[in-house]
Amino acid sequence: MKIKVKVSRFDPDKSPERYFSEYELEVSEGMTVLDGLIWLKENADPTISFRYSCRMGVCGSCAMMINSYPHLACHTQILEITKSVLVLEPLCNHANVRDLICDFSAFFEKHRTIKPHLLREDAEKLDLTGEISQTPQELESYLQFSYCIKCGICVAACPTCATDKEYLGPQALAQAYRYTQDSRDAGGDKRIEAAAEGHGIHHCHYAGACSEACPKGVDPAFAIQLFRKQMVLRSLGLKETRPPAGEMPPMTLNPKPNIPKPPEPTIK
Amino acid sequence: MGRLRDNRLGIAGWGYAGRYGFERYAYFFQRLTGLGILLYFSLHIFVTAYRAFGEQAWTRVMSGVDKPFFKLGEYMLFMAVAYHALNGLRVLFSELGLFMGKPIRPVYPYETSLKRQRPLFFIVMALAGVIIVMGGLDLIRYFRP
Numbered sequence: 001m002k003i004k005v006k007v008s009r010f011d012p013d014k015s016p017e018r019y020f021s022e023y024e025l026e027v028s029e030g031m032t033v034l035d036g037l038i039w040l041k042e043n044a045d046p047t048i049s050f051r052y053s054c055r056m057g058v059c060g061s062c063a064m065m066i067n068s069y070p071h072l073a074c075h076t077q078i079l080e081i082t083k084s085v086l087v088l089e090p091l092c093n094h095a096n097v098r099d100l101i102c103d104f105s106a107f108f109e110k111h112r113t114i115k116p117h118l119l120r121e122d123a124e125k126l127d128l129t130g131e132i133s134q135t136p137q138e139l140e141s142y143l144q145f146s147y148c149i150k151c152g153i154c155v156a157a158c159p160t161c162a163t164d165k166e167y168l169g170p171q172a173l174a175q176a177y178r179y180t181q182d183s184r185d186a187g188g189d190k191r192i193e194a195a196a197e198g199h200g201i202h203h204c205h206y207a208g209a210c211s212e213a214c215p216k217g218v219d220p221a222f223a224i225q226l227f228r229k230q231m232v233l234r235s236l237g238l239k240e241t242r243p244p245a246g247e248m249p250p251m252t253l254n255p256k257p258n259i260p261k262p263p264e265p266t267i268k
Numbered sequence: 269m270g271r272l273r274d275n276r277l278g279i280a281g282w283g284y285a286g287r288y289g290f291e292r293y294a295y296f297f298q299r300l301t302g303l304g305i306l307l308y309f310s311l312h313i314f315v316t317a318y319r320a321f322g323e324q325a326w327t328r329v330m331s332g333v334d335k336p337f338f339k340l341g342e343y344m345l346f347m348a349v350a351y352h353a354l355n356g357l358r359v360l361f362s363e364l365g366l367f368m369g370k371p372i373r374p375v376y377p378y379e380t381s382l383k384r385q386r387p388l389f390f391i392v393m394a395l396a397g398v399i400i401v402m403g404g405l406d407l408i409r410y411f412r413p
């Protein structure tokens with residue numbers, strides 16, 4: 001089946017305005033938008049620019065607006081979207097660098113603001129061969145939010161991001177909750193401080209578009225509300241701050257029966 | 269930075285941005301009604317300030333606003349307040365993590381907290397609808413006493 005593909009083009013060296021290029025594409029069952037773009041780049045126009053890496057919905061680099069909805073190009077089959085016209089544009093609410101490519105430096109800067117790593121004072125003293133204990137329940141309480149691949153789709157869907165350039169955005173705020181909720185972490189206060197800033201968590205009003213669009217089922221809007229609940233409980237003194245989970249001896253010291261021994265190290 | 273094209277949707281993006289669920293539109297109407305109520309408050313302060321200029325000025329301005337146009341405006345305000353208050357309550361509940369369930373494993377097809385809180389969304393919208401209809405009956409009585 002032949003369809004028409006309209007690709008948003010932007011080259012700051014040529015013009016400050018964007019325009020659309022139109023192509024014809026022979027589509028087959030199961031063909032993804034990324035497959036289509038690669039075919040067009042090889043056969044119709046080598047100047048189309050777009051980002052991709054893994055081609056399997058893992059790296060998060062191929063996010064774009066596909067017929068006005070943010071999707072991962074490698075994760076979206078063309079025939080599920082259209083049988084006539086496919087319109088490809090760069091992600092909304094991000095700065096456009098070239099054709100379908102967006103600049104993610106502001107996005108990652110916001111991600112860094114909320115300190116997306118385990119924070120604990122005894123980090124230097126931990127035995128690096130050991131493990132930190134965590135119950136399955138503790139794991140389940142944040143696991144969903146740890147599947148984020150930083151594709152930026154939630155930011156494109158968010159109506160607050162549509163007008164507020166400084167807003168931390170669903171991705172960073174959801175990760176603030178993900179790390180604060182982790183029983184191995186003790187940096188909640190620092191993240192709350194970062195999230196409560198002027199353009200922070202209070203600008204979310206649960207429009208929920210981020211959660212609907214997220215290609216990994218992360219539900220960032222939910223994480224934001226849970227984080228907000230935690231902020232309220234902490235400020236009212238209703239949630240006791242716990243020390244981060246303690247260390248466990250390395251499993252190898254006390255293996256379960258029936259588990260074969262690991263091979264001897266090859267490098268001494 | 270001049271080489272980057274700002275691709276933010278702007279205010280138009282509050283209204284429409286793609287095929288999203290009800291909650292994104294509820295967000296838009298919450299902002300719209302919020303601005304409408306703010307506009308009413310400024311007019312309200314302006315009108316009631318006439319009280320300071322004596323009884324005559326007050327009666328004159330009050331008879332000036334006792335017109336069908338202003339009655340309709342008042343009803344629109346009533347609708348805005350009913351919606352804003354009830355939807356605001358839903359957002360408040362959500363912000364306290366209520367009626368949204370627990371985090372789950374993201375297994376395809378993904379289910380989000382939006383789906384779990386949707387019954388609450390429909391309940392508050394139905395309540396707002398009932399209040400708006402009752403106010404409408406009152407408005408009809410004004411036009412056809």
Ligand code: SF4
Pocket residue numbers: 060147148149150151152153154155170171174210213214215216217218219220
């Ligand atoms: S939360 Fe979802 S949509 Fe947002 S960056 Fe992470 S994976 Fe992408």
Ligand code: FES
Pocket residue numbers: 051052053054055056057058059060061062063072073074075
């Ligand atoms: S190319 Fe990696 S997510 Fe699409």
